[in-house]
Amino acid sequence: MVQEYRKYQNEHRVPARLALFVVRTLRGEWHAMVVAPLRQLARRGLSGLVLAFVAAFGVILFHAIAQHPRGETAVRILGGVQGDLPLWLALLRTPVSLYVPALDLPVWAGITQLFLAFALAELTLGRGRTLFVSYATTLAGTLTVRVMLAIGPGRWGLGLPPGAGHVLDTGPSAAVVGLFTYLSVVRRAPVVFFLTGGSMVAESVVRPNLAGREHLIAVATAVVLALVHERDGRRPPRPVRHTHPAVSTPPVPAAVAYPEPIRTGGRTGGR
Secondary structure (H helix, E strand, C coil), X not given: CHHHHHHHHHHHHHHHHHHHHHHHHHHHHXXXXXHHHHHHHHXXXXXXXXXXXXXHHHHHHHHHHCCCHHHHXXXXXXXXXXXXXXXXXXXXXXXXXXCCXXXXXXXXXXXXXXXXXXXXXXXXXXXXXXXXXXXXXXXXXXXXXXXXXXHCCCCCCCCXXXXXXXXXXXXXXXXXXXXXXXXXXXXXXXXXXXXXXXXXXXXXXXXXXXXXXXXXXXXXXXXXXXXXXXXXXXXXXXXXXXXXXXXXXXXXXXXXXXXXXXXXXXXXXXX
């Protein structure tokens, strides 16, 4: 009877612990990903959303310009990145390509994700690190595509055919994926990580294309950057060596040589 009771307790203890773990995880992610940024927004105001507004308005502006034939040509010249471009030209256009919307994706849904990613990142990481992570993940995808084109098709499934070099490779999607992944790692948010990274893996399996590969590269780059940041944050600070100023001692006066006294005998004079 006692054994059956203990077995019953063990059977019901595991689901209870699992449910408690899920609740604690979701509550921790809610505070890390939503509550903490909202507190920063209340403290900093709209100045904490500068990058989010600039990114959203930039995509809207380039989308409006690209609706006209001449504007589309101008947008392609300014921010169009392709695998067959010279490297220097691709590097020159990469920062502008962040604001050029992808042609095969709905622009307004992308703007919402873009604004949310940059807003959370700027409020959590700061302006400088947000720019660094977004540009690094985008640049990693652009450079890796060139490596895949150089490998060629049929080699370990990593290479790309030469025709992929003519595909227009623009849009902020790699930066958005990279920012969400970076945030999920540094803020200990596994649910957000699997929603972003897992969705990118599923996209690459269901719809294998150039964008899917770049998204996977962005996820991997963001994970590496976040782990490096975590390792640097765990290092103990180096002890500061305090240099004590030299204590000035008063100069020692030089010894004065006095002449020895002349000793005189006890008796004086005659023989």
